Amino acid sequence: MTSSKKKTIFTAAVLAVLLAVCVVVDMTLPSYHIVVVVIKKATVYSLVAVSMNLLNGFTGLFSLGQAGFMLLGAYAYGVLTIPVDKRASVYQYFDGGAIQFSLPEIFSGALGDTVGTVVGMLAALLVGGILAALLAYLIGLPVLRLKSDYLAIATLGFAEILRAFFQWNTLGPITNGSNLLKSYPAFSHATPYVILAGLMIAVIVLLINSTYGRAFKAIRDDEVAAEAMGINLAHHKRLAFIISSFFAGIGGGMMAMYMGTIAAAPFKSTLTYEILLIVVIGGIGSITGSILASFLYIFSSEWLLRGLDAGKFLGISAPSVFKNGFRMVVLSVIIMIIVLFFRRGLMGDKELPDLLDRRPKKREKEAAGK
Amino acid sequence: MSENVLKIENATMQFGGVVAVDNLNLEINRGEIVALIGPNGAGKTTAFNVVTGVYQPTNGAVWFQGEKIIENHPQGKMKKLYKGQHDGEYTHVLAPTPDKVTKLGMARTFQNIRLWKSQTVFDNVLIAKHCRSTSNVFSATFRLNRKEEAAQREHVAELLNTVGLYDVKDELATSLPYGKQRRLEIARALAAEPKLLLLDEPAAGMNPQETDELTAFIGEIRDKFDLTVFLIEHHMNLVMGISDRIYVLDFGKLIAEGTPAEIQNNQRVIDAYLGVADDA
């Protein structure tokens, strides 16, 4: 068996096992169980982290606009899926809002209740992604000409402008101003999240391994050489930015699903920072790393370290120290240690299939040593 | 009369008060190997950068295969230097980015090797094929371009065989020894399917034996790929050994041109390299 075939089988096997575990979890545990919650949130974070990695890790564009594109995706999802009869109560300060249709209901009419609702929800996610991509195109025109840190601050600025915009009362009939969007349909089980995010990530992986993905990496490694070898910098940077934002938009929609309510507040720059730090923990330039780090991060913050906030951790009871917020302090200290001393993160730029490489190489070295 | 591949016409490149290239005129015909030499700081690399679109010349034009690809006219800041000289000659501004120039059929290497560090030898060459790919991002992502990709990979393997790097194709580009990195840069440039190959000091840092090998190699690839070669070099053995014609720059100005034998006996060239004694 060739090594590439072996790798494919290994990867497929790992993914199949993970999916099976997820299905079993769904069948045995109620949807409010912490395991299900962790899987849902971590999957959404994985998708967004991978989309950020595509841009920051693989194309070398240091953008901090992720939260803005997620915000757009989340709002698009909410606005398009709230059932018509619930709109009066959701948009109570805006006369029931300006939009009087709901995608899941439209599709239900044609495809039957269950299928129609799901198709409608997916369509809403897609619209969110497309809006984010369109916005990225527009923002990219001026912003992508900027170099590293200027790009970071400009994208951060755009995300902030967008947040102010969505809270603007004049747009209230659509965005509900500074009030919550709620009552929209969402998947209660974890498996749909995993499948959806999994498919999206698979597309990103395919892209990264295609000729375009290689061009992105060339831009990251040496822009001047890339341009001299016929790679149109503006075009490729814009592509990476648009694609990354598209998936961030979809990730935002899924985040809305997971959260149950939508407001502009959670989509602050802190969210972008959080995702960036996840990417760093996993290893800049590793998809596997981003996913692994998302799960570890969410698992620790939502579950493992919860005791740090609640007074008791690992059997040690110290309510005066282990109070609200301590968990995040511990987590951010760990992150700083990784940032400072383990700069390659968990995976460096290795992927899941590369794990198979390690042993044979060692053996080779030993053989050479003898 | 042989076919003209590259023509540089009255090219001037000025950075603030420094005139790096001063009214340069130069022609290269199909199949020739032409060298551009001169003391350090003479403006050779700047000339390359003008030709490949990295810099927009302050004045002048560049013709490639009979077509004007770069043009600028002396407005404002140039008026003092060439007052009235080029009025009306250039009326348009043509400023393609380097990638467009490469797509037209030029490819270059760099003086200070610029390989893609995190990529393997194979991928370094394969990436240069990207500009010849007809697939869009969608068809590439969903692997609708399998045939093209396979053909590209085959071509890259062939190229690596030609330059003798096939056995290290899966190594990281930066793990290669210096001489091989230079060869890899040439292979990468060839992957872009150029008509004109520009080599910026290809023998820099090489020992005499490596330089001899490189000299032979440049001749080989010229014949094999039907290339025209334009090179900058300091190793006179290499330059005199393979060049059909030589241009000499000094302080941005062209001071001589001719066959290797003519250049070797040109007094101005000798002065430029050795300097002229004050009391002479």
Add this chain to the structure above:
Amino acid sequence: MQAILPYVINGISVGGQYALIAIGYTLVYGILRLINFAHGDVFMVAGLVMVYATTALPMYVALPLVLIVTVILGFTIERVAYKPLRTAPRMSVMISAIGVSYLIQNLAFYITGGVPQPVTNPIPWISENVTIFGESTKRVTLVTPVLTIVLVFALVYLINHTKIGMAMRAAAKDFETAQLMGIKINAVISMTFVIGSFLAAVGAMLYFTNYPSVAITSGGMPGLKAFVAAVFGGIGSIPGAVVGAFIIGLCEEIIKGLGYTTFSDAFTFALLIVVLCVKPTGLFGEKVTDKV
């Protein structure tokens, strides 16, 4: 005219406060080419310390304490989070800065319990009302621009006429050469952070007396705006940062005065993007070119 006057006065005051923060960004960027994302949080911490210190201690102890604590914080951040990455790619340092910002905010959340800490008239004298051009305003609005100008002149003197100032200028011009010429680069960088934090602490004391409370996110916005001011003025240039800060402070207050409060923040970023696209070097910045 009469209607717009209070906003202009406020704008100058806010501008002064931004200027004090912006200098911290511009100094650090000038030498390390780093956007110190944590600077806004240092500013927030200064505000928190002021709230805690002034309630527990007499003012003449509390205020110097705020300055000292903030300076120590800035110094420590540099030593712990940036110094080990001196030879790392710029992206790593920027990520470290974001990590520090995240850590400080989480730490502040833990200490305050996530509750905004009320500001209860910490420095009574500057909160008193005074009348200017027939407008009643707090004394802090008048004190801020004056104090800002005085501090900026002191800083410019320090940079142009002292040994450490000369070292700072050399390091900003060419980091490596300065090092080769025997300049103790780490001391210079520490000094930069000390000055930046000191000014941010002064800015915080003036800024937060105008606000009812200090929350853990209070540093974010003024921090970002001060950064925009620094970019607007030409990052690396002190006069640039100050001029930029005053312009932004004024514009923002005038926009508020016209009734578009929602967009006063957005305006700053729109300005940033326009400046970056039209003249990335800002008003007083120097041009840097890449060599092929």
